[in-house]
Amino acid sequence: MRVILFCHSLLSDWNHGNAHFLRGVVTELAVRGHDVRVFEPQDAWSLQNLREEPHGEAALQEVRGLYPYVRPERYARETLDLEAVLDGADLVLMHEWNPPELIRRVGELRRDGGAFRLLFHDTHHRGVSAPEQMARYALTHYDGVLAFGEVLRRLYLEAGWARRAWTWHEAADVRVFRPRPRNREVRDLVWIGNWGDDERTQELHEFLLEPVRTLGLTARVHGVRYPAPALRALWDAGIEYAGWLPNHRVPLAFAQARVTVHVPRRPYATRLPGIPTIRPFEALACGIPLVSAPWADAEGLFTPGRDFLVAPDGASMRRHLTALLADASMRRAFAEAGLRTVLERHTCAHRVEELLGICRELGLPDSVLHPRSSDERVFA
Numbered sequence: 001m002r003v004i005l006f007c008h009s010l011l012s013d014w015n016h017g018n019a020h021f022l023r024g025v026v027t028e029l030a031v032r033g034h035d036v037r038v039f040e041p042q043d044a045w046s047l048q049n050l051r052e053e054p055h056g057e058a059a060l061q062e063v064r065g066l067y068p069y070v071r072p073e074r075y076a077r078e079t080l081d082l083e084a085v086l087d088g089a090d091l092v093l094m095h096e097w098n099p100p101e102l103i104r105r106v107g108e109l110r111r112d113g114g115a116f117r118l119l120f121h122d123t124h125h126r127g128v129s130a131p132e133q134m135a136r137y138a139l140t141h142y143d144g145v146l147a148f149g150e151v152l153r154r155l156y157l158e159a160g161w162a163r164r165a166w167t168w169h170e171a172a173d174v175r176v177f178r179p180r181p182r183n184r185e186v187r188d189l190v191w192i193g194n195w196g197d198d199e200r201t202q203e204l205h206e207f208l209l210e211p212v213r214t215l216g217l218t219a220r221v222h223g224v225r226y227p228a229p230a231l232r233a234l235w236d237a238g239i240e241y242a243g244w245l246p247n248h249r250v251p252l253a254f255a256q257a258r259v260t261v262h263v264p265r266r267p268y269a270t271r272l273p274g275i276p277t278i279r280p281f282e283a284l285a286c287g288i289p290l291v292s293a294p295w296a297d298a299e300g301l302f303t304p305g306r307d308f309l310v311a312p313d314g315a316s317m318r319r320h321l322t323a324l325l326a327d328a329s330m331r332r333a334f335a336e337a338g339l340r341t342v343l344e345r346h347t348c349a350h351r352v353e354e355l356l357g358i359c360r361e362l363g364l365p366d367s368v369l370h371p372r373s374s375d376e377r378v379f380a
Contacts, residue, residue: 001090001359001368003029003036004116006106008097010038010072011063013247014050015194015224018097018123020247020278023067024173024348025355030069032352033371038072039085049224059246066176066248077102082109089116090368091359093146096122100136107141117362120162121146123170125267125275127155134161143362146355149275150299166358169301170278171346172285176248179287179339180255188217188325190257192250193279195226199265205233206314207263207293211321213237222253247282254286258331259324261317262292262308274298281346284308284338289331291320301346307338 005026013019029036040047050056063070082105086092092110094103103120110118120142127134127147139145144164147153156162191208195201212219213236221234222245234241245253254260262280273296280302283290290308297304304310309324311317324331356369 001029001034001364001371002088003034004086004089004092005036005038005095006093006098006102007038007040007095009040009044009046010067010070011040011060012044012047012050014046014053014056014244016046017278018095019046020173020282021123021170021348021351022095023070024171024175025352027067027069027173027175028348028352036069037085038070039075039080040072042074042076044074053244062246062248082106086114086116089114090364092116092118094118094120094142096120096124096126096134096137100138104138107138110143111141117359117364118142119144119146119358121168122152122156123148125265125272127152128271129267131159135159137161144358146358149272151272151274166354167299168351168354168358169275169299169346170281171348171351172278172281172342174285174343174347174349177251177282177285179335180251182255182287184256185258186218187220187257189219189259189261189321190253191219191221191261191263192223192245192253192283193221193263194223195230196265197225199267200263201230203263203266203269203293207311207317208261209233209237209239210314211318212239215318215321217321217325220253220257222250250282251286254283254288257288259289259291259321261321262290262295264293264295269294269296274301276301280308281342285342285347287335287339289324289334290338291317291324293317302338302341306334307341308334 007022009016010019010023026036026038086109094106120139122145139162145156145162146168147156147165148169150167153165153167156165220240220242222242224244231241260283268275268277280290292308292310294312309320311320359369
C-alpha cells in the first residue's frame, strides 16, 4: 500500500506529542512492506524550537538512527505539487495539525477523481474546547475521520463534520518504549510533561507539586514552556526542573525513578472521557508504576486499580505514592500488570491492524493491505 501522511513534524517532538504515536505507526507500516511517505512543512515551529535547544541537533541525529523508516520530506506550501505527491497513493492521512487550506485542497483532489482513500486524523481536544476551529475544516470529501476517542468520534458525526468516523486511540511504540534496567533508581518520582497553557495548573499543584513537597520526595520534571511562576512553584516544592527531554530518552528517565504520575489536561479529564493521551501508554510500556489524577477510562482501555492507581484528590495521591514507595513488590506488581496490558492491546502494531481493517471497509483489496513484509530491523 502506498501511504501518504501529512503532519506537522515527525522529526521533532518539542511540545509536539503527536510525533510519538505517528513515528510508531509509520515504522510499523514500513516493516510490513508498505511504502510510506511523510510530508511536513519547512517552517514547522516544533522543529525550529528543537534546534534552539542546546543539544537539539544531537537529538535529531538520534531520532534518525532510532527511526530508520521515518524520513520526512519537508515542503514549502507555495511550491508543493499536491497532484504529483498524491499520484498513485492508496491511502492519504491528514493529521489535524495541518493548515485548513491544505486539508481542503486534498479533499478537493479526492472529489475530483482521486483514487486514494482519504482520512482525517484528530488527536486534540479542540472538538470540545474550540468547536468553531474544527468546523472550519472542509471534510466533506473525506472518506472519514480517525478520532482518538469514542466521545470525539460521536462528536464528528453528531455535529455533521464527517460522514464516517472511527475510534483510533493512540498507543505505545514498544520498539522504543520498553522496560530498561532499574538498577539505577536515583529518585522517587519523575514527571514528563509540559506545563499546559493553564489547562492543568491547578491540577499540577494538587497532584504533583504538593504531594512531592509534603512527602519530601526526590523528584525531577522534564518539559518545556514553563513560565516563571511555574518554575518558582517547582523550586518551592523541592522539584528539580531538568528542561526539555527528547521523547526517545524518556524510557531511561523512567528507569531512574521509582514511580511516575499522570496529570491529564482539564478538557480530557472533564469533557473527553476515555481519552488518556499518549503519556500513560508510554509510561506503562516502560514498566514504571503509575498513579493518575482523575481520568475516566470510559472505554475500558485499562483496569484502574490493577494496571495503575487513580487518585481522586491530592490526599489520595499522597497515600498512593507513600504506599508504592514503601513497597517494592507492590511497585513490581503494578509495573508488570500495566506492561502486560499495553503489550496485549495497545501497541502501534495493534493500531496498524485497526487501520488496515478500516481501509478494508473502504474497499482497498487485501493484495494492497498485506504486501510481503520487509525484514524487521534491530532497534537499540
